[in-house]
Amino acid sequence: MADAKTLFALMEAAAGYALFEVIAFEEIGGLLEGSMDSVTDLKRFGRAVKLKAFQPFESAHEALENANAISEHAMTGTLHNFLELNLPKIKKKSSKTSSFSLGLIDPGLATAVSEGLGVTCRSDDTVREILRGCRLHLETYIKGLTGGAAEKAQLGLGHSYSRSKVKFNPARSDNMIIQSIALLDQLDKDVNTFAMRVREWYSWHFPELKDIVKDNIMFARSAAYIQNKSSLFSSKKGGEEDDDDDDMEDDAKEDKLPGLIEILGEEDVAKAVVAAAKTSMGMDCSPVDMINIVNFTERMVKLAEYRRKLSIYLTDKMEIVAPNLSALIGDTVGARLISKVCCSEALLLSLTIYYASLAFHLRFYTLLCAISYPITFSIVFRPDP
Numbered sequence: 001m002a003d004a005k006t007l008f009a010l011m012e013a014a015a016g017y018a019l020f021e022v023i024a025f026e027e028i029g030g031l032l033e034g035s036m037d038s039v040t041d042l043k044r045f046g047r048a049v050k051l052k053a054f055q056p057f058e059s060a061h062e063a064l065e066n067a068n069a070i071s072e073h074a075m076t077g078t079l080h081n082f083l084e085l086n087l088p089k090i091k092k093k094s095s096k097t098s099s100f101s102l103g104l105i106d107p108g109l110a111t112a113v114s115e116g117l118g119v120t121c122r123s124d125d126t127v128r129e130i131l132r133g134c135r136l137h138l139e140t141y142i143k144g145l146t147g148g149a150a151e152k153a154q155l156g157l158g159h160s161y162s163r164s165k166v167k168f169n170p171a172r173s174d175n176m177i178i179q180s181i182a183l184l185d186q187l188d189k190d191v192n193t194f195a196m197r198v199r200e201w202y203s204w205h206f207p208e209l210k211d212i213v214k215d216n217i218m219f220a221r222s223a224a225y226i227q228n229k230s231s232l233f234s235s236k237k238g239g240e241e242d243d244d245d246d247d248m249e250d251d252a253k254e255d256k257l258p259g260l261i262e263i264l265g266e267e268d269v270a271k272a273v274v275a276a277a278k279t280s281m282g283m284d285c286s287p288v289d290m291i292n293i294v295n296f297t298e299r300m301v302k303l304a305e306y307r308r309k310l311s312i313y314l315t316d317k318m319e320i321v322a323p324n325l326s327a328l329i330g331d332t333v334g335a336r337l338i339s340k341v342c343c344s345e346a347l348l349l350s351l352t353i354y355y356a357s358l359a360f361h362l363r364f365y366t367l368l369c370a371i372s373y374p375i376t377f378s379i380v381f382r383p384d385p
Helices: 025-034 036-040 042-048 060-071 077-086 107-117 125-136 149-167 172-203 216-226 242-264 267-278 287-321 323-329 331-341 344-353 355-370
Strands: 006-012 016-022 049-056 100-103 120-122
Touching: 006 060, 006 125, 016 077, 016 125, 036 042, 036 125, 042 049, 049 077, 049 125, 060 077, 060 149, 077 107, 100 125, 107 120, 172 216, 172 287, 172 331, 216 242, 216 267, 216 287, 242 267, 287 323, 287 331, 323 331
Parallel strands: 006 100, 100 120
Antiparallel strands: 006 016, 016 049
């Protein structure tokens, strides 16, 4: 390849294909030996490299099609016709090597062009430096790209190429699983932190409730429903109007008790809460303090409800993307495995290669669950909150 008499260089620009011819090898050698920055000298570089042909893309769709093909090291029909029309003809019957060579930046594309046209291609430091100078002085060689036209073409093609890659990304469903499991883990931490804050805050007013209701979400719902503990029982006052007041307050009590039973799920527990409220040692809260406590508690309950819905969404998504994996190790663990390898296809390859290791870990995890040891050895097989 180094013995070729003529060197052509192909540059793939956003506006089209440009073919340059190196007419002075001595000048190019001086440029490369002197300094890597010497290609910025337009006068010296212009004497050594001349523009032979330029073919602009007819539409944005054609530009995107060629950009996708180049990224996959393939030669399109447009590129094939352009090179076949502007490169010197090759005599097929001749056994000698061609009298010219074609330089490209991408070695994969050079291989495709060499196989498609039968020309000698090269991709080395000399070609890269030549094309660097061609790209730098492209607006001087091609007058139609002045005035910001080249930058606009690059911007438009860049946006179209990025949109096509995102739209046809085969791992787009995996991305939803990765984001969902990450959000689910973060919500677990946040909900637990907020639940502890609700317990501590509301316990200043009704400390006995935390000993009766152990579940964090149920405690928060109960606190938001009860609000002031005095609303659960009747406070008798002396006087002749006690009977009428007792009847009205008993009605209020009966109105709150069914709702409390619905939240706690057991009538005995609800009655225990009412009994504890009568003898509670907690401090009284002003209306403003109670409003702030209830507002925060309701937000925490809504966050827990969203966490439940997100878990259902993740289960449905895993049933679509990786149903076998979900059946084998569960939705949450399967989603964490996909998150670790960033793609379900890569996970399938990993499971194929390391199937024995995965089976060992699953048996080890089952054994730990059977003997009730704390499972802290793996970030994947961690207990659910």
